[in-house]
Amino acid sequence: xxxxxDDRGRLGWPLPVIDAKLFADVDSSGDVGRELDVMTARNxxxxxxxxxxxxxxxxxGVMIDQLTAAGFEVVALERGGRxxxxxxxDDELRNVIRDEVFSPHQLETYRFDETSTPEPGRxxxxxxxxxxxxxHWAAWSxxxxxxxxEVLSKEGPVEGANLADWPIRYEELEPFYGxxxxxxxxxxxxxxxxxxxxxxxxxxxxxxxERVSAKVxxxxxxxxxxxxxxxxxxxxxxVYGGRPRCMYGGACRSYGCPVHAKATTLSVSLPRAxxxxxxxxxxxxxxxxxxxxxxxxVTGARYxxxxxxxQEVRARQxxxxxxxxxxxxxxxxxxxGSFPQGLANGSGQVGRNLTFHHHPSATAVFDDDLRAYxxxxxxxxxxxLHASDPKRGFIRGGVIAETNTFTHQPIAYSLVLSEGxxxxxxxxxxxxxRIRAFPHVLSMALIGEELPMESSRVDLDPDVKDxxxxxxxxxxxxxxxxxxxxxxxxxKRILELGEAAGARIVxxxxxxxVHIAADAxxxxxxxxxxxxxxxxxxxxSVLDKYCRSHEAKNLWVVDGSFMPxxxxxxxxxxxxxxxxxxxxxxxxxxxxxxx
Amino acid sequence: MSDMNRRDFVRxxxxxxxxxxxxxxxxxxxAARAAAESSTPAVLSIAxxxxxxxxxxxxxxxDHQPGAREAHCVNFIDKALAHEDxxxxxxxxxxLAALDGVAIARFEKKFGDLEAEPQDAILRxxxxxxxxxxxxxxxxxxxxxxxxxxxxxxxxxADPSYGGNRDYAGWKVSGYPGPRHRRGGFTPxxxxxxxxxxxxxxxxx
Numbered sequence: 001x002x003x004x005x006d007d008r009g010r011l012g013w014p015l016p017v018i019d020a021k022l023f024a025d026v027d028s029s030g031d032v033g034r035e036l037d038v039m040t041a042r043n044x045x046x047x048x049x050x051x052x053x054x055x056x057x058x059x060x061g062v063m064i065d066q067l068t069a070a071g072f073e074v075v076a077l078e079r080g081g082r083x084x085x086x087x088x089x090d091d092e093l094r095n096v097i098r099d100e101v102f103s104p105h106q107l108e109t110y111r112f113d114e115t116s117t118p119e120p121g122r123x124x125x126x127x128x129x130x131x132x133x134x135x136h137w138a139a140w141s142x143x144x145x146x147x148x149x150e151v152l153s154k155e156g157p158v159e160g161a162n163l164a165d166w167p168i169r170y171e172e173l174e175p176f177y178g179x180x181x182x183x184x185x186x187x188x189x190x191x192x193x194x195x196x197x198x199x200x201x202x203x204x205x206x207x208x209x210e211r212v213s214a215k216v217x218x219x220x221x222x223x224x225x226x227x228x229x230x231x232x233x234x235x236x237x238x239v240y241g242g243r244p245r246c247m248y249g250g251a252c253r254s255y256g257c258p259v260h261a262k263a264t265t266l267s268v269s270l271p272r273a274x275x276x277x278x279x280x281x282x283x284x285x286x287x288x289x290x291x292x293x294x295x296x297x298v299t300g301a302r303y304x305x306x307x308x309x310x311q312e313v314r315a316r317q318x319x320x321x322x323x324x325x326x327x328x329x330x331x332x333x334x335x336x337g338s339f340p341q342g343l344a345n346g347s348g349q350v351g352r353n354l355t356f357h358h359h360p361s362a363t364a365v366f367d368d369d370l371r372a373y374x375x376x377x378x379x380x381x382x383x384x385l386h387a388s389d390p391k392r393g394f395i396r397g398g399v400i401a402e403t404n405t406f407t408h409q410p411i412a413y414s415l416v417l418s419e420g421x422x423x424x425x426x427x428x429x430x431x432x433x434r435i436r437a438f439p440h441v442l443s444m445a446l447i448g449e450e451l452p453m454e455s456s457r458v459d460l461d462p463d464v465k466d467x468x469x470x471x472x473x474x475x476x477x478x479x480x481x482x483x484x485x486x487x488x489x490x491x492k493r494i495l496e497l498g499e500a501a502g503a504r505i506v507x508x509x510x511x512x513x514v515h516i517a518a519d520a521x522x523x524x525x526x527x528x529x530x531x532x533x534x535x536x537x538x539x540x541s542v543l544d545k546y547c548r549s550h551e552a553k554n555l556w557v558v559d560g561s562f563m564p565x566x567x568x569x570x571x572x573x574x575x576x577x578x579x580x581x582x583x584x585x586x587x588x589x590x591x592x593x594x595x
Numbered sequence: 596m597s598d599m600n601r602r603d604f605v606r607x608x609x610x611x612x613x614x615x616x617x618x619x620x621x622x623x624x625x626a627a628r629a630a631a632e633s634s635t636p637a638v639l640s641i642a643x644x645x646x647x648x649x650x651x652x653x654x655x656x657x658d659h660q661p662g663a664r665e666a667h668c669v670n671f672i673d674k675a676l677a678h679e680d681x682x683x684x685x686x687x688x689x690x691l692a693a694l695d696g697v698a699i700a701r702f703e704k705k706f707g708d709l710e711a712e713p714q715d716a717i718l719r720x721x722x723x724x725x726x727x728x729x730x731x732x733x734x735x736x737x738x739x740x741x742x743x744x745x746x747x748x749x750x751x752x753a754d755p756s757y758g759g760n761r762d763y764a765g766w767k768v769s770g771y772p773g774p775r776h777r778r779g780g781f782t783p784x785x786x787x788x789x790x791x792x793x794x795x796x797x798x799x800x
Contacts, residue, residue, distance in 0.1 A: 208786075438771060
């Protein structure tokens, strides 16, 4: 893998097109930002804010909303630019294939083990923009199960995995799940998932229409004795919260919603916060260091503005919400006399225990038009196979759902799944038959829990720098044997479902020869968790039970990195609920003047 | 295409389409849309255009429905090479010349002047990396073919404003009725399958 313009010259041949973007993003001339004269460029405003929040996605956006509403003066720093409905079309080439809308400057490196060369690219399926990754989420909104909070206690230690209990139980998060569901207008049928944890509040909005593909999926599920239900979605099924109802355009995941029927921090939290007058939101602010004073307290943040000029803000409390990739990057860049291994990293746990979800899937072809290009990403799921059962040869599990991830529009569908699917060649008549099958395809997938491993981690790439000369996050991701056994078992179940639903053709939804174990079709993921675990033991975790650093007492982390384990559900509602919980605690502690 | 190359591509594709061929992108957003107003060559020579058009027509052949030729996929690629995918211009110019070289060595005709059967035979070897007459050592033939194959799919199925998918040919073949974010979406009855869906080309006359 080539990483610099010089290499391109030496080859004497322009790189294969697939590599070309590396040259657009990697600036080997380097070090522009870092070589700024620190003494002259620093321009700390004399103003000290109550709170500095870094990141405006699910975790940061809720904190910004709750704290500004409580009267705190908040400065929010967001590495990305402002986007809004005017940018949110459903052009598949622009949004999905070329990914031009949300993260033009995103760059990480990725490797499968410590001995291989990290590959630069935009691997994590995240968004750098005001509103963060939740701006282009698909809006699945699950509550985790009680046993998801006690994985180590329930399962016992597993060799090669770093299982842990959460320092909180489901009951402590339950009211905040209700709060998140209410503010984000989650739709669905309360009680329709017989396996859902107990709840004290109902879903605030009714279910959406049942898409044809969901009817077919549910028919197959019922034939096998499962109990399908509408996926709870943070998408308006009626006018709610000052936002319109969904228009069922089909393109949610990887897209912004042009009418804000999809709940995001951009449509729910940030407008409320800006209306308080207590928010100073600065876009295109790339924070590269959280400075500390002699007592080891964080004094605010230093960042590069859109012109590459170094700026500094001061705040009494600092809340990091850069996502499970960006948060460890920032903490590890913030070295000081008090924190030589990186801020809040005396335990060495910052960046470790990174988990994704894995997604065994199947593609089933029917005669009817299943209309998966309407609606939103998933209209139906079942949880009957979710509960952990060691007799299967693995622990943990996940939820199985009907999805339109590939079938909402035809390009990615035709590019990614154009071989090994019963249509013959990747080009010619086989490809054309494949394209013709587009509206007849039912796609199904698992949201599979992965076991955390200490060696799966985010650290700073020693070689690759971003456009400012900052070290990019280096992702090293292993798969535990449990993940692979789970993948194989669930793939068989999903294939069975396709047959039970009466499909003409049923095939695994992965290209031939690609397997989680060998190739990690999983390189980069939309679901990133675990790189700043919360826990009771300060030597084995980064955050306490309120997501406050064990070591730097005025530092908090509220993105998905707090999760000790990942559960077998999409994580965002849990990130939102946790942020409401942390904000509630923060406001209470501030009232006691104990912050 | 060798197994290694193919697997590498699939890895890059990821399980969920995001990032597929993001590698082609240079930050000149949507310039191709404006350029697509012209349907004459912007980057390719006439000879290169003919060769590429013939290649695309074997990737998505014409049968009882239109294929890449009718959808004008070559125009999409030409305009992409003028803007977003400019980094791939040398790959195409080199690769198309090498492809014609293979055709001439085997049949004493340029690739575009051959019948479908010999064209397919050549492309199978190009795809597998086994064409002995491929004279461009710096560019593996499977990489050239895979790039053109993916570009052809994109051209066939992307919004017509990018210069391909002419007369909505690709969307008609795929049964996709067109994007709806700017057009009012679908009704609940359409989602449920109880009301017919009118494709955007019929709605817009």
